Amino acid sequence: MQSVSERFSLGNGYAVTITDYFKNLGSAIIGKPQGGVGGALERLIRDVYGGGTTASGVAVNSNTAMRLITVQNCVRVRSFTIGHLPCHLMQRDGKNRSEATDHYLYELLHDQPNFWQTSFDFWAMAEAHVSTRGNFVAYKSTYGDSLRELLPIPANMLHAITQNPDYSLDYEIHFPDGSIKHLNHTQVLHLRGLSLDGFTGMNPIEYAREGIGLAIASTQFLAKFFGKGLRPGVVFEHPLVLSAQAHATRKQALKEKYESLGSHWEMMLIDEGMKASFPEIKLVDAQFLEQMKMTEAQICGLMRVPLMLIQSGDKTPTYASAEQFMLAYSVYGVTPDCVNYEKSIRRDLITRDDRRRYFAKFNINALLRADFKTRMEGYQIGINSEVLNPNECRDLEDRNPYDGGDEYRTRTSTVKDPAKDPEKKPAEGDKT
Secondary structure (H helix, E strand, O other), X not given: OOOHHXXXXXXXXXXXXXXXXXXXXXXXXXXXXXXXXXXXXXXXXXXHHOOOOOOOOOOOOHHHHOOOHHHHHHHHHHHHHHXXXXXXXXXXXXXXXXXXXXXXXXXXXXXXOOOOOOXXXXXXXXXXXXXXXXXXXXXXXXXXOEEEEEEEOOHHHEEEEEEOOOOOEEEEEEOXXXXXXXXXXXXXXXXXXXXXXXXXXXXXHHHOHHHHHHHHHHHHHHHHHHHOOOOOOOEEEOOOOOOHHHHHHHHHHHHHHHOXXXXXXXOOOOOOOOEEEOOOOOOOOOOHHHHHHHHHHHHHHHHOOOHHHHOOOOOOOOHHHHHHHHHHHHHHHHHHHHHHHHHHHHHHOOOOOOOOOEEEEEOHHHHHOOOHHHHHHHHHHHHHOOOOOHHHHHHHOOOOOOOOOOOOOOOOOOOOOHHHOOOOOOOOOOOO
């Protein structure tokens, strides 16, 4: 079996069109092979040029978007939600279904997909990649015909996903040392988000970069506004025409004395008949707060996350409304991704011979867990309707079973017969 370093070591290499151009330029200058330029130059290029220009003047890509607190909050909520849901490998036996704990895939999906990640780490990372890039790919490390590990491929190493003439998929991986490897679809687990071509997930950040860029520009403006002492600037008027040197000297002296937040309330002393005026730009007049709320709501809509889950919104939700928000988040935000991942596991990890018997299932009931009183009332209804037995309810509460608790019983089967109850007094008019 190959070593982990030989299979897929972590790295920071990334490649886009402009990156390839500068890599070739750097290779020509420093005499290194085209594939040998390290990730530092590529990171610098991406930091400068970003992933796409916007009308607001801010370059937006998956990395810069994560620096916006609203995007990061939404990605954290979604990632931690998917990460904490247990993924079970289930098996069918006639009409019965049970956990296939003896199958080799069960531990990989439910507990530990590789030697350095827990299942929480793996699925949270997968959701973060899909939410910010549209695709998550993991290499299937095998020993013989047996799958041993699922090794996540860093997003900055996944260069391209293409479809061959025979409709098979090719995954081009760029390693930090400059080497390139191609994988086919049988060698990877591929989770994709919304797709426009059928085989590559759409990058939501790229398609929504104008709205995210507006939010980033607003945040930067507000930070600079506070950095200037809550004033947009000051205009100094001099009665004379200054030379270039005198103008630069005077400007530098005033900046050093009065610029920055800490110097806002310093006494200002100007000479030579100069006058100072402060232009007023009120954030209220610019509807700055409303605009930030709008972009925040748009980003939450993009990520399918209720505002209350990122501690935002104008109104504090009531208990009833919060319950409906969580239900809507579970149904429209989490369940579609879980179903998507379950089908991807069936396609990429379960063999054709096993697909009739085995299937993956995320347990989303944890998201719908109510308070203790409501849960007990629900269990009572389930037991009385013979939908659940007492031991099944105890298992949902992480409690041990008891003898006789596997029987399905109704309320009438446990109520005492009044005719046989000596403490039951007959009603008036009844014959004794």
